[in-house]
Amino acid sequence: MKIIYTDSLIIGGGLAGLRVATGVKERGHDVIVLTLVPPKRSHSAAAQGGMQASLANSKMGEGDNEDVHFSDTIKGSDWGADQEVARMFTHCAPKAIRELAQWGVPWTRVQRGDRQSVINAKKVTITERDEAHGLITARDFGGTKKWRTCYTSDGTGHSMLYAMDNKAHEDKIEMHERLEAISLIHENGRCYGAVARNLMNGELVAYVSKATTIATGGYGRIYSVSTNAVICQGIGQAIALETGVATLGNMEAIQFHPTAIVPVGILTTEGCRGDGGLLLDKDGYRFMPDYEPEKKELASRDVVSRRMTEHIRKGKGVKSRYGDHLWLDITILGRAHIEKNLREVKEICENFLGIDPAVDWIPVRPTQHYSMGGIRTKFTGESQTLKGLYSCGEAACWDMHGFNRLGGNSVSETVVAGMLVGEYISDYLDSDDSDIKINTAVVEEALKTEADKLEALLKKENGEDAYILRRRMEEIMMEKVGIFRNGDDLQDAVNELSELLKRSENIEVFRSKSKAANPALVNAYRTQKMLKVALCVAYGALLRKESRGAHSREDYLERDDENWLKRTITSWESKEQVLPTVSYEDIDISKMEIPPGFRGYGKDLTNTHPDSQERQKIVDDITEKLEAKGASRFDIQNALMPFIDKLPKKYQGINERLGENV
Amino acid sequence: MSEENNRILKISILRFDPNDPEDFPHMQTFEVEEADGMTLFIALNEIREHHDNSLKFDFVCRAGICGSCSMLVNGTPTLACKTLTSKLGVNISLAPLPLFELIGDLSIYTGKWMRYLNQHLETWIHNKEKELNVDKLEERMEPELADEIYELERCIECGCCVAGCGTIQMRQEFVGAVGLNKIARYHLDPRDMRSDEEFYKLIGNEDGVFGCMTLLGCEDVCPKSLPLQTKIAYLRRMMIKTSMK
Numbered sequence: 091m092k093i094i095y096t097d098s099l100i101i102g103g104g105l106a107g108l109r110v111a112t113g114v115k116e117r118g119h120d121v122i123v124l125t126l127v128p129p130k131r132s133h134s135a136a137a138q139g140g141m142q143a144s145l146a147n148s149k150m151g152e153g154d155n156e157d158v159h160f161s162d163t164i165k166g167s168d169w170g171a172d173q174e175v176a177r178m179f180t181h182c183a184p185k186a187i188r189e190l191a192q193w194g195v196p197w198t199r200v201q202r203g204d205r206q207s208v209i210n211a212k213k214v215t216i217t218e219r220d221e222a223h224g225l226i227t228a229r230d231f232g233g234t235k236k237w238r239t240c241y242t243s244d245g246t247g248h249s250m251l252y253a254m255d256n257k258a259h260e261d262k263i264e265m266h267e268r269l270e271a272i273s274l275i276h277e278n279g280r281c282y283g284a285v286a287r288n289l290m291n292g293e294l295v296a297y298v299s300k301a302t303t304i305a306t307g308g309y310g311r312i313y314s315v316s317t318n319a320v321i322c323q324g325i326g327q328a329i330a331l332e333t334g335v336a337t338l339g340n341m342e343a344i345q346f347h348p349t350a351i352v353p354v355g356i357l358t359t360e361g362c363r364g365d366g367g368l369l370l371d372k373d374g375y376r377f378m379p380d381y382e383p384e385k386k387e388l389a390s391r392d393v394v395s396r397r398m399t400e401h402i403r404k405g406k407g408v409k410s411r412y413g414d415h416l417w418l419d420i421t422i423l424g425r426a427h428i429e430k431n432l433r434e435v436k437e438i439c440e441n442f443l444g445i446d447p448a449v450d451w452i453p454v455r456p457t458q459h460y461s462m463g464g465i466r467t468k469f470t471g472e473s474q475t476l477k478g479l480y481s482c483g484e485a486a487c488w489d490m491h492g493f494n495r496l497g498g499n500s501v502s503e504t505v506v507a508g509m510l511v512g513e514y515i516s517d518y519l520d521s522d523d524s525d526i527k528i529n530t531a532v533v534e535e536a537l538k539t540e541a542d543k544l545e546a547l548l549k550k551e552n553g554e555d556a557y558i559l560r561r562r563m564e565e566i567m568m569e570k571v572g573i574f575r576n577g578d579d580l581q582d583a584v585n586e587l588s589e590l591l592k593r594s595e596n597i598e599v600f601r602s603k604s605k606a607a608n609p610a611l612v613n614a615y616r617t618q619k620m621l622k623v624a625l626c627v628a629y630g631a632l633l634r635k636e637s638r639g640a641h642s643r644e645d646y647l648e649r650d651d652e653n654w655l656k657r658t659i660t661s662w663e664s665k666e667q668v669l670p671t672v673s674y675e676d677i678d679i680s681k682m683e684i685p686p687g688f689r690g691y692g693k694d695l696t697n698t699h700p701d702s703q704e705r706q707k708i709v710d711d712i713t714e715k716l717e718a719k720g721a722s723r724f725d726i727q728n729a730l731m732p733f734i735d736k737l738p739k740k741y742q743g744i745n746e747r748l749g750e751n752v
Numbered sequence: 753m754s755e756e757n758n759r760i761l762k763i764s765i766l767r768f769d770p771n772d773p774e775d776f777p778h779m780q781t782f783e784v785e786e787a788d789g790m791t792l793f794i795a796l797n798e799i800r801e802h803h804d805n806s807l808k809f810d811f812v813c814r815a816g817i818c819g820s821c822s823m824l825v826n827g828t829p830t831l832a833c834k835t836l837t838s839k840l841g842v843n844i845s846l847a848p849l850p851l852f853e854l855i856g857d858l859s860i861y862t863g864k865w866m867r868y869l870n871q872h873l874e875t876w877i878h879n880k881e882k883e884l885n886v887d888k889l890e891e892r893m894e895p896e897l898a899d900e901i902y903e904l905e906r907c908i909e910c911g912c913c914v915a916g917c918g919t920i921q922m923r924q925e926f927v928g929a930v931g932l933n934k935i936a937r938y939h940l941d942p943r944d945m946r947s948d949e950e951f952y953k954l955i956g957n958e959d960g961v962f963g964c965m966t967l968l969g970c971e972d973v974c975p976k977s978l979p980l981q982t983k984i985a986y987l988r989r990m991m992i993k994t995s996m997k
Contacts, residue, residue: 199898227895
């Protein structure tokens with residue numbers, strides 16, 4: 091059996107994993123990245139619209155800074171976010187984008203002078219400042235006060251991922267492609283790497299490492315219709331869960347994106363609406379202003395998705411053989427704009443719908459899109475319960491998104507979290523704490539356990555068809571754990587998923603018994619793991635009797651801060667369980683810089699926490715006193731909720747902006 | 753979603769498992785009922801799910817942006833995910849892209865080839881001498897130049913241009929249009945400090961820009977419609993000038 095030793099094992103070769111790898115390597119440690127597909131094929135490439143960073147270069151971004159970005163993020167999260175983490179994030183986002191600029195991302199730039207734009211269905215002229223010419227520009231996205239989403243045409247994720255992978259080439263980082271981690275190696279509350287399977291020849295390899303990072307992205311593919319790439323199956327979350335020690339956070343927090351095309355579920359970027367596109371119903375009527383007079387099409391994603399679903403339920407959807415949908419109209423933006431700034435959208439429309447979006451409306455409906463939940467970590471990215479295991483990016487619940495993520499904050503999180511977690515891991519690797527103390531016999535045992543499981547799957551006869559189980563799981567998740575949720579449906583979902591999980595022990599790998607590249611075998615073991623992830627989502631949703639962010643209960647309409655201002659923590663302590671173990675972690679109001687309040691969309695349905703007002707008063711008092719003394723916004727912020735000390739020294743500096751700190 | 757009068761597609765696939773010593777390359781035909789808006793992604797998944805779950809092929813984004821699913825469709829290199837079956841006849845033949853290592857059936861290891869290429873051509877920004885201070889304003893760039901760089905950066909390393917290339921049939925070390933396009937991209941980028949002479953060392957030979965026979969196969973099949981021939985012609989002129997210095 092093969093054992094490979096390394097300082098740092100990184101599972102996942104997307105933006106987050108690559109950024110951690112670069113950080114750790116540049117601090118002088120060995121790194122191996124395991125990746126299902128060549129890194130440039132990762133789902134990160136699919137991010138079209140952009141990356142939020144408060145540069146404030148463009149005219150409509152003027153006045154933006156970390157404070158505004160922070161406030162948008164907290165409101166967007168419906169107060170589910172960890173505010174210290176969100177602060178760390180907004181402080182470092184401008185640094186991350188500038189680093190990427192140096193590494194080769196050709197960010198779209200500010201062009202001085204007049205330009206035409208569409209705002210609220212009207213053509214307007216925006217005059218860009220001379221002094222901003224050539225700096226990185228930004229577009230509008232949902233739920234943000236300023237235009238903050240920086241982009242490269244509509245291939246932002248692509249250009250970021252390519253720059254990052256090329257950086258990894260420069261750093262000579264070892265990539266083990268088409269390798270899948272199928273279990274974690276751990277002993278006495280400490281993670282020591284992973285057992286991985288080579289997807290080309292079937293070989294099992296044990297990677298023993300001082301630090302292990304899971305950066306495998308989200309788990310959208312537990313749903314039947316998802317914008318996620320087909321590799322986003324939640325296997326990273328599942329192998330963490332299967333340790334019985336590591337925990338997952340907020341798994342029920344699932345975001346639906348308002349505008350995926352029908353039927354295939356491929357995303358059209360939020361940039362379509364950000365740039366001025368409109369949502370129309372079967373009568374060609376623009377309905378969003380009726381529901382959200384202020385933010386209209388650009389309310390946060392959870393809100394727009396629900397409004398669209400509500401409107402469809404009123405019979406205003408367009409009938410199709412794939413179910414009802416609505417229209418996204420970007421014709422108003424004009425062909426020149428579409429062909430330059432929304433070219434991917436145009437290509438998707440041509441290739442998959444056979445339409446020209448400069449002339450035709452695009453059929454869209456809300457579709458599973460993002461996983462706010464994931465492996466629960468501390469602000470350092472380390473698991474709270476399994477030492478030596480780190481996670482970042484969409485795979486993690488670092489918890490800057492709470493219960494709803496703002497568009498443009500996820501690609502931003504991948505690089506910012508990667509940048510920070512790479513430093514924390516390096517600190518850990520520099521300390522004696524990280525010494526490997528595991529016996530080779532234990533590693534061999536871990537390998538043997540996985541080999542036996544695979545062998546059993548291949549030997550099984552007269553068993554279950556993994557595809558049938560998986561498709562049923564996907565349907566249940568879509569129908570019963572979707573945009574609107576209720577107790578009855580969720581209970582049904584949990585019951586049936588538990589049944590499917592039991593049945594999955596009897597999966598037979600039909601026809602194909604090869605131990606090497608064998609898609610049937612892969613589907614078999616992944617289905618077993620995906621069912622556990624699905625149960626964490628459904629059970630967490632059943633127990634959470636409130637509506638917060640993307641989690642919307644028809645039978646509990648209130649956001650119930652009094653009882654539910656807490657994170658859901660799930661674990662899977664014994665192999666015999668058919669349901670996860672669920673506990674909760676309080677979100678402490680007394681430490682909040684922005685105590686819970688009204689998000690500013692729709693009707694205010696909040697059961698207010700008794701401590702909110704008290705904390706608000708403290709915040710107001712401190713702010714008032716310091717303002718009177720002429721204190722800077724940094725001093726005030728520091729007095730309310732200090733976070734700078736938590737950052738690695740090299741990232742503590744104040745960000746320059748035009749007209750500020752230059 | 754069965755409907756009357758739907759076409760029955762006969763999809764013939766080149767099957768071969770190099771891990772199985774008993775196996776040999778052969779064609780196998782599957783019948784699939786066509787559905788509205790069906791792409792080869794949907795058809796192949798249906799075959800795997802309902803007919804033969806050992807069928808090997810690669811898809812990741814299934815939206816034409818990741819470059820995983822390139823294959824020969826009726827002999828032409830293209831992305832299977834964005835190929836609508838309605839644009840094809842009833843008889844469809846699928847084969848893996850040539851030249852890349854075969855994993856099995858339609859699945860190939862483009863990643864290994866591209867890794868070698870990227871390392872060989874050093875496809876990253878060379879600006880070591882510049883100290884990066886992430887607190888400071890970013891360096892300015894002319895908006896048109898940023899757009900031009902992005903135009904070339906849209907390559908998705910799918911390998912179609914390599915499969916469509918005549919030179920590479922004879923010269924295995926040829927860097928292909930994908931490699932030359934990358935050099936054009938870095939040459940254009942003011943952040944990359946490499947001199948023309950340094951670029952010449954990388955591609956000023958028959959494995960580089962002077963190997964190209966201008967057959968235009970690469971540009972014909974590029975799924976991103978990159979201006980490959982224009983860029984190769986430009987590089988060739990530039991390299992000739994550099995060699996005469």
